[in-house]
Amino acid sequence: MPTIFIAGDSTAAKKADDCRPETGWGEKIAPFFQQRIQIENHAVNGRSTKSFIEEKRLETIKNRLAPGDYLFIQFGHNDQKIEDETRGTLPYGSYLNYLTQYIEAAKEKNACPVLLTSISRRDYLSDGTLNPDTLGEYPQAMKQLAQRQDVVLLDLFEKTQNWLKTFPPADTVKFFLHGQPNELPFYPAGVTDNTHLNENGATEIAKLIAQAIRESSLPLKHYLQDI
Template sequence: MPTLYIAGDSTAALKGAEAKPMAGWGEYFQTHFGPEVIIDNRAINGRSTKSFLEQGRLADIEKDFQPGDYLLIQFGHNDGKHDDPLRYTDPDTEYRQNLRLYIESARSRGGYPVLLTSVSRRLFTADGEPDPLALGAYPAAMRAVAEETGTPLLDIFAASQQLYRTLGIDGSQHLLMHLQPGQHPNYPDGVTDDTHFSTEGAKRIAALVAEAIRQCPALTELHPHLHKR
């Protein structure tokens, strides 16, 4: 049976006890599959397509990757760090080139790449709508690469924005890291963070990813292994 590898950033990555209740959606992804499917979460805090490659993290996945495995690729948050040359990639050039490297890595090993647009930051416009530019040009760039390369796309940016829209500004706050001073010992001064998820938020995003797989015609081989809704 296949292994599903997650290559991504802090929005998907496993968080240690010192960071809780912050969580990444990859921590809860296994709960949507039967035990015959293995989720191997290689997402790491703070990585972009560039730094993940240059630090050898894709190479580490390649050592274990087997024919029939899946590579779930979700980057964008840190690719947009203009002030950090170790992570920044231009969405119209290097970002797209890097995504193609990940795609080719999986395909050349007999596996299946899957592109996931980044989870949206919880940002709203003045009229109360989720900000369509919450991650700049990166979601559109990934959609373009998916179309150009014939790679399955899970539009988690759009799905997470719809979740925020449904819940509203106040109703969506609990999905992210919003804590008052003294509310949790890991954050004695409190925290206001509209990028990283609470445990509840991470679970909701994992469910969105699973549902996106269920709705993707190119991923029908995974459908029997998803738990029924």
């Protein structure tokens, strides 16, 4: 049976106990598949396409990939930090060059690369509308690469933007890492984080990913549970 390998950043990563209720969508994706599917979540907080590779994390995944496996590739949030030489990439330059290395790694092992645009931040403009540019040009750059490389793309940025727009801005707090002082044990001073998800948000994002897979041409969709 195939294994899904996840290469990504904090929005997908497994969290330490002392960071809860912060949760990555990679922790919540397994229940949407039949039990025959294995998930290996290699996503790590704070990583970009560049730093993930330079820390040999892609090499680790490549050594474990087998024919018929899937490599889910989701980066963008930390690639935006272009002032940080260890992580920052340019959307139509080094970002695409690094993404291509993930695609090639999967193909070399006869595995299937899948590009996922990054999930939206909870970022509202002064008029109360969701910021369509909160991730800059990175989602569009990834979409163009997917087309050139003939790789399946799951447009999570579009899906999460459309999903968040179905709620009043105040209501979307319930999906992110927010808490008042003394409300959350590991955040006694309180926390306002509009990038990272809580358990509820991670589950909802995992559901959106399952929907995107079902709508795609991936044979993986036949392993989804009926939801």
